[in-house]
Structure formats: C-alpha cells, structure tokens
Amino acid sequence: MDTIRKPPTMADVARRTGVSPMTVSRAFKRDSSVSQETREAVLRAAEELGYVFDSTASNLRSQRTDFIAVTIPSINNANFADTVRALSDGVSERGLQILLGYTNYDVAEEERLIEQLLRRKPEAIVVTGGKHTPRARKLLSNAGIPVIETWDLPEEPIGHVVGFSNALAVREMVDHFVSVGYRKIAFIGGDADRDTRGTDRRAGFIAALVHHGLDTSRLIAAGPPPISMREGADAMRQLLERFPDTEAVICVSDLSAFGALTECQRRGIAVPDRIAIAGFGDYEIGAICVPSLTTINAFASEIGAKTAELILDVLNGKLDQPGRVTIRPDLILRQTSR
Amino acid sequence: MDTIRKPPTMADVARRTGVSPMTVSRAFKRDSSVSQETREAVLRAAEELGYVFDSTASNLRSQRTDFIAVTIPSINNANFADTVRALSDGVSERGLQILLGYTNYDVAEEERLIEQLLRRKPEAIVVTGGKHTPRARKLLSNAGIPVIETWDLPEEPIGHVVGFSNALAVREMVDHFVSVGYRKIAFIGGDADRDTRGTDRRAGFIAALVHHGLDTSRLIAAGPPPISMREGADAMRQLLERFPDTEAVICVSDLSAFGALTECQRRGIAVPDRIAIAGFGDYEIGAICVPSLTTINAFASEIGAKTAELILDVLNGKLDQPGRVTIRPDLILRQTSR
DNA sequence: ACTTGGATTGATATCGATAACATGGATGCA
DNA sequence: TGCATCCATGTTATCGATATCAATCCAAGT
Structure with missing residues (x-):
C-alpha cells in the first residue's frame, strides 16, 4: 500500500467537510464571510487530511503573491539587516512576506536580481540605493507596482523614496x-x-x-x-x-x-x-x-519601518503621489573624537 | 489614451513573433530545444513588448517554484548570514532562490513560519537547529520535500542534517x-x-x-x-x-x-x-x-555550502538516504586566553 | 527509395484556488 | 404582510504557463 498519493487539495477538504471548495477557500481567509462553525469544521478537516494551502494556485488566480521584493547590497551588513527586519515586521501584520535578494554591491547583479524578483510578481519592490542600470530603471518603472528606493535621496527617483543624503x-x-x-x-x-x-x-x-x-x-x-x-x-x-x-x-x-x-x-x-x-x-x-x-x-530601522508604512499606505490606496520620506541622520559624538 | 492595458503574456509574445505560446515558453528556458534564431526572435519580441515572465503561472502548472525555504533565528546574526549566503550562492547556479524567514529564537514563531513557507511550495526547506514544536516536526515530515536541519546534531533528525555538536x-x-x-x-x-x-x-x-x-x-x-x-x-x-x-x-x-x-x-x-x-x-x-x-x-559558510550541495544532490536524485554532514568545529586560540 | 531518428514546433488539457455572479434563507422595518 | 437587506454558501469560468502527446521536416544510413 505504498502508493504515492497526491497531496490533498481544497476539493478534498471540501468533500470531507461536506461543503463546496469555495467555502473552504473562504474559511482559509481572514475576514471572509463564513460561519464560525463551518470554518472550524473546514479547518479540522484540513488538519486531519494534512492539507497544506497551495499559494501557487492562489497567487495565479488572485493575481496577488503577498510578496514584497527587497534588494540589499549584502546580507551580512547589520545596517541593512536592521532595515529589512523593521520592514518585515511592519508589513507582516498585513500578511506580506519579504522576498530578499542581495546584489553584492554590483549594479549589473542588481539588474539581474530585479528581473528575477519581478518575475515572482511582488506587490511592491524595495531597492537599496538610487543608482541603477538603465535597464533596471526601465524594469522598475514598467513593473506596475510601487517602487521604493531607500538609503539614498536620488535626484531622479523612480517612484517612492525613504532615505537620506x-x-x-x-x-x-x-x-x-x-x-x-x-x-x-x-x-x-x-x-x-x-x-x-x-x-x-x-x-x-x-x-x-x-x-x-x-x-x-x-x-x-x-x-x-x-x-x-x-x-x-x-x-x-x-x-x-x-x-x-x-x-x-x-x-x-x-x-x-x-x-x-x-x-x-x-x-x-x-x-x-x-x-x-x-x-x-x-x-x-x-x-x-x-x-x-x-x-x-542613519536610523536603519526607521528606514525599514517608514518603508513598511509607505507600502501599506500605497497598497491601501491612501497614497497616490510618490512618497518622499527624508530621514535626518544624527551625529553621535563619543570617545574617539574630541 | 490612458487606458490601463494588461501586461503582456506569453500569448502576446507568441503572436508578435509568429510562433505558438509553447515555443515562447521553450525560448525562456535554458536547455529546451528551440532553434537559435527562433529564441532570439522571441526574446526580442518579449523585450519590445516589455514582457515579464510570470512565474506564478509557471509555478502552478509545473509544480515547481525553485524556492529553497530557510529559517534562521535572526537576520542580524553574522554567522547565520554567512550560512545563508553560502547556501544561496550554492543553489543559485541551479536557478534556485532562497525564501528566508526568521524565527526570533522562538519555536512557536518557527512553527508559524514553517507553515507559511510550506504554503509557497518550496523544493526543500532548511531549518536552523534541531528543536521544534511537535506540529512543526509533523509539518516538516509530511511536506514531501527534503528537510535539512542545520547548526545542530539532533538526536532524532527529521531528514537530512548538516551541523555539529x-x-x-x-x-x-x-x-x-x-x-x-x-x-x-x-x-x-x-x-x-x-x-x-x-x-x-x-x-x-x-x-x-x-x-x-x-x-x-x-x-x-x-x-x-x-x-x-x-x-x-x-x-x-x-x-x-x-x-x-x-x-x-x-x-x-x-x-x-x-x-x-x-x-x-x-x-x-x-x-x-x-x-x-x-x-x-x-x-x-x-x-x-x-x-x-x-x-x-563553527564554519558557518561551510554549513551553507554543504547544505547547498546536499540539496542539489537530493534534487538530482543522487541521494536517497538521509544525508548527515558533520562539521568539526575548530578551537582558535588567540590573545584573550593563555 | 525507404526507414530511422533527431531536431523543431504546435495543439490541447491542466495545475488548484478564487473572482464574479447567483441563490436561498433569515432578518429588519414600514 | 411585503419588500429590501444581509448573510452564508454554491456555480462557473479563469488566472498564464507548460506537461504531454503529436506532427513536420530534414539528414543520415542501408
């Protein structure tokens, strides 16, 4: 009996619960209208079957991935890590997930990375810095999603900016x-x-x-x-x-x-x-x-937090102009200088 | 003329090139059999149209996402960052991309994160450490993909292990x-x-x-x-x-x-x-x-590199037993001790 | 000339969830 | 009582690429 059975789908869960697949779909969403008992029955059946929600199908049909694409120069940099963490925390409450890539401080690599990331159809894309290859600029401009440049104040921003000089x-x-x-x-x-x-x-x-x-x-x-x-x-x-x-x-x-x-x-x-x-x-x-x-x-965490806020505002339609958040870096005088 | 036109699909590229959508699909793959001139024509048309490959559709139909899911305790830790970087570099040549999440050193958070990540249907999942909630263990066991525990030598591994004591x-x-x-x-x-x-x-x-x-x-x-x-x-x-x-x-x-x-x-x-x-x-x-x-x-980078190798071997079918890679940490004696 | 085979391309069905629309029943209010 | 609403649920078609099978063409071998 070692038949390789395919993993269960919503249809399987629906059959087991005695409802339609659509109801199962609704039960897995936060605020959709399903009765409390139906939702519990569905989730119980799903757990019993070992059902795992398949977001690849959801992504295609709903045209939403809940990804926020982010490029940073290096994954080993505490400043950028702080920004990404604050950004991740800020958007996660809305169910958005960070899709992270690093450019190794190379604009050609950045271009490749941006192209890769855009294929995944993120809801928005956050890039570190304001210098890009012409093709990268074009890709970002035409992506049809919010673009946020950070850690810089570009002279000709592509879209939104959260940064400093x-x-x-x-x-x-x-x-x-x-x-x-x-x-x-x-x-x-x-x-x-x-x-x-x-x-x-x-x-x-x-x-x-x-x-x-x-x-x-x-x-x-x-x-x-x-x-x-x-x-x-x-x-x-x-x-x-x-x-x-x-x-x-x-x-x-x-x-x-x-x-x-x-x-x-x-x-x-x-x-x-x-x-x-x-x-x-x-x-x-x-x-x-x-x-x-x-x-x-340079308030790395604040850059991430403000970027998250901005993204949520744009996705909520609360902001239709390109946003521009300017951070004011602080001098911190300590013992290595007089 | 400010009509919001939908982004072009492969069908549009195919029409413009004068071939079938299937041929366009092949032209976008590495090693598929398309004539050189057809491929160039397709890619040219795609570039002219501003076509961006839609991996959400590809993911669903092909049942492949080319994601490797990874959980680490903190994104701000240089050791784990080294591991992730080496892992990322190791699998990227095969077109695999890291999908990263952090647990904040919390097994309950890890459980949530693992569930989130598995919904994205990664090709494999790499977790840091060998201690998990019972449900997380179950999710990982039943995921039907390679599971690699790292930075530890669990007594009862779920799948593969790349770590040390x-x-x-x-x-x-x-x-x-x-x-x-x-x-x-x-x-x-x-x-x-x-x-x-x-x-x-x-x-x-x-x-x-x-x-x-x-x-x-x-x-x-x-x-x-x-x-x-x-x-x-x-x-x-x-x-x-x-x-x-x-x-x-x-x-x-x-x-x-x-x-x-x-x-x-x-x-x-x-x-x-x-x-x-x-x-x-x-x-x-x-x-x-x-x-x-x-x-x-503790050879953080090596852990990442070995994990990448292991994943590639498993995905290539070169390894059907659970792999066990044991790293031997080195004492480095410097000036803070005699 | 005929078969074989590789290379290139095409036609069709399909992956699994969900948007959009529809339906039945309960509830509210005049 | 009658009509409008709302709530919970169902039906159908669809997102866009690609697995699979099939067809065509040309070169090579006998």
Whole structure:
C-alpha cells in the first residue's frame, strides 16, 4: 500500500467537510464571510487530511503573491539587516512576506536580481540605493507596482523614496570636526565605482573640506566593498604611512572605523589624542567598544519601518503621489573624537 | 489614451513573433530545444513588448517554484548570514532562490513560519537547529520535500542534517582551558528555554566541568536571545560582582565575548592575565579586536555550502538516504586566553 | 527509395484556488 | 404582510504557463 498519493487539495477538504471548495477557500481567509462553525469544521478537516494551502494556485488566480521584493547590497551588513527586519515586521501584520535578494554591491547583479524578483510578481519592490542600470530603471518603472528606493535621496527617483543624503551626513561630521579644531582630516572608503553610498559619503567629505578650504588629498581607497573591519585596519595602516600627521579620519562605516581603531591600538597610537576617528551607521559595536566610536546614526530601522508604512499606505490606496520620506541622520559624538 | 492595458503574456509574445505560446515558453528556458534564431526572435519580441515572465503561472502548472525555504533565528546574526549566503550562492547556479524567514529564537514563531513557507511550495526547506514544536516536526515530515536541519546534531533528525555538536565544541574549549591551568571557569549565555544552541553549549560546558571535577555554579544568564555585545558586557559586570575570583569565562558567542572584553577594559581588568575570555563562532570582530579573541570556528559558510550541495544532490536524485554532514568545529586560540 | 531518428514546433488539457455572479434563507422595518 | 437587506454558501469560468502527446521536416544510413 505504498502508493504515492497526491497531496490533498481544497476539493478534498471540501468533500470531507461536506461543503463546496469555495467555502473552504473562504474559511482559509481572514475576514471572509463564513460561519464560525463551518470554518472550524473546514479547518479540522484540513488538519486531519494534512492539507497544506497551495499559494501557487492562489497567487495565479488572485493575481496577488503577498510578496514584497527587497534588494540589499549584502546580507551580512547589520545596517541593512536592521532595515529589512523593521520592514518585515511592519508589513507582516498585513500578511506580506519579504522576498530578499542581495546584489553584492554590483549594479549589473542588481539588474539581474530585479528581473528575477519581478518575475515572482511582488506587490511592491524595495531597492537599496538610487543608482541603477538603465535597464533596471526601465524594469522598475514598467513593473506596475510601487517602487521604493531607500538609503539614498536620488535626484531622479523612480517612484517612492525613504532615505537620506549620505553626502550631507558626512558633511556635517566634517563641519563638526573642523569646529573642534581638526584640520588634517582623512577619509577611508571603498572604490568609487562599486559602493555608491560610500562614494556619496566621500563626495560629501570632499565638498566639506573644499568649503572649509582644507586639503582634500587624504583619501584612502580600501578596495571593493564590503569595507569591513579588516579593510579598515589595512586602510589605517596605509593612512599612517602616507599621511602620518593626520589628525582625524572619517570612515565609510563603523566596521571600518573599528578596524582602524584597532590598528591604532596595535601601534600604540592614542585615540583620540593623536588621531580622532569617526564611523558611519551607529552599529552596536560603536557604542560598546573602548574608546566608544563617534559616528552617524542613519536610523536603519526607521528606514525599514517608514518603508513598511509607505507600502501599506500605497497598497491601501491612501497614497497616490510618490512618497518622499527624508530621514535626518544624527551625529553621535563619543570617545574617539574630541 | 490612458487606458490601463494588461501586461503582456506569453500569448502576446507568441503572436508578435509568429510562433505558438509553447515555443515562447521553450525560448525562456535554458536547455529546451528551440532553434537559435527562433529564441532570439522571441526574446526580442518579449523585450519590445516589455514582457515579464510570470512565474506564478509557471509555478502552478509545473509544480515547481525553485524556492529553497530557510529559517534562521535572526537576520542580524553574522554567522547565520554567512550560512545563508553560502547556501544561496550554492543553489543559485541551479536557478534556485532562497525564501528566508526568521524565527526570533522562538519555536512557536518557527512553527508559524514553517507553515507559511510550506504554503509557497518550496523544493526543500532548511531549518536552523534541531528543536521544534511537535506540529512543526509533523509539518516538516509530511511536506514531501527534503528537510535539512542545520547548526545542530539532533538526536532524532527529521531528514537530512548538516551541523555539529554545540555541546562538544564548548567541551573542547573547557578541556583546553583546564589543560592550561584555568580552574574557576564561568559561562555567559542566554535563557535556557529560548536559544537552544546556546543551551546546548552551556550543557557542554557543565558536562566538561563535571568531568574535570570543577565547580559548575558560575553561570550567568544574560536574558532572552539574541545575546549580543551589550548583554555580554552586562553579564560580565554581574560575573565580576558575584564571582570576583573567576579565572576564565566562555561566552555563548563572539559578540557577547567582545562585550565582556570591553567591560573588562572599562574596569581596567587585564585580559587574559586577570581573566581569560573565549567566544563562539569566529566572527570577524574576534580576529581583529585588541586583544584578539579566543573562539570556536563553527564554519558557518561551510554549513551553507554543504547544505547547498546536499540539496542539489537530493534534487538530482543522487541521494536517497538521509544525508548527515558533520562539521568539526575548530578551537582558535588567540590573545584573550593563555 | 525507404526507414530511422533527431531536431523543431504546435495543439490541447491542466495545475488548484478564487473572482464574479447567483441563490436561498433569515432578518429588519414600514 | 411585503419588500429590501444581509448573510452564508454554491456555480462557473479563469488566472498564464507548460506537461504531454503529436506532427513536420530534414539528414543520415542501408
């Protein structure tokens, strides 16, 4: 009797309960009109049969998947993870599920990923950043679903935006550093053509220095992203060799800033007395390391939460204009700077 | 002329190309038999029409979704992120996509999540850990797809396993600590009933101490998971108050170990001279912090890679027995211990 | 010339839930 | 009592790609 029997369908559940398949379908929905006892009978029969709702059929017929597609540069980044978690929590109460993909900081890869994700017919798509290939832009524009660009303030948004100006945020940090007396200020970041947010931050750094009439040559490129702790340490080593009189350094993220800090510790260089360090992103490590890290809070979770709100509003028809949520990053001054 | 026209289907592409829908379908597959020129014509027409392949229909008819469902406790954990990334990379070459959900270290939440994921009809499901609710076990057993439990060695596996013994790994660390002369050894971890891997690690810790005839009372519970840096620092504070003569402490993860280390630094307690510290998981931070962290490498990426291999083998019919891949964690001895 | 076989393409039915419309019975109100 | 409503449920057709079977054509082998 080891016949491979096909898994039960709604029709099977309907037969067992003595109702129509349509009633079974309704019983599995939240707010549809089925009597309490019918619903319980249906669910009991389903449980007894081991029935598992088949959303592939539901998706096709109802033209809804309850997916929210999301692209992030890296799955290993705590900032983006925070955003995704808040986004996921925000939309899950409406039964929406995150379909996540990572681009590895590569716009060509992003294009492929976006195409893949759109085939799954998500209800909306959230992308990290505002720089895309022309084809990716076209795919997003024509997708017929809400598009939300995050972690950036694109000049020509495709649809909605929940983000902040990376350049401006760093600029404010430079302004602060200058105001407390630092003059020889360096920047540690990745290659120009990969990490677009990192590039924006560097642009803000340079613009600020120019504005203050300071030397803009202290730029250390730490290679292709992700720029993490190891790269930060390596970059600090380079910085100390090439510009030993540097007074302060701003890093593209807290991770690289922490790496830079450890390099100073290994070399017995006093932070912040000999050199000040600032990071970006307010990662957990920055608050707890010794000395604690001056940084910029970009409100990663809030980006996710606001994006979720925006998506729900759009899907509820409460918003027909492109939404624009601007986050205002905060300077967090701690022990690695005066 | 602002009529809302429905998005084009394969039938539209077929009409435009002058072939049958079936041929269009074939043109969109990798290895199906279509002539080169037909395929190009089809793809050109599709591009001109802005056609986007609709996988909801494909999923239903072909009974394949190309999803691999994955549950992890937290999306913000670098270890699990490493596993997921390696898994994703491993299966993506076969066109398989990860459908990710997180359980927040809660088996009831895991049950809900597993049910949600199974409705999407994945080709296989990967779960983190070997402890589940009875209903979750039943759902997984009856799903009719490969089930892979990871990051653990369950006594009664549901299907396949790619993992290691958390207890044994910590036991080896204790053995090492005893061999170099530590006697008063403490453990910092989470609450017993949430983080099952953390609980296993603590069990291994206690078993090892018992084996060596040492005091097992130095246990600090840092609250519900995730146990991160802040919790590690708080726990170290408690430990120093309650057991000031402790010689060494093993933490449930590198993050809590780093937090504990920073607490020592803030208090001017010498590590490792006054107290030794060990972590778990070989996170990036452990290799780069000063002093660097003694830890256990659980090979998170390898778990993902092996899981991917196993899934591909099963889906290719190359494996009909339940697979059992045992990872052997490595002790990594660094500066926070002698 | 005839068979065989591979390559390419087409016709038809189908995957399983549900949108849209229809129906019967109960309830409310004048 | 009569008519409008609402609630619970049923009927039918359908979402869009593709599994399956069938047909055509051309080259190769005998």
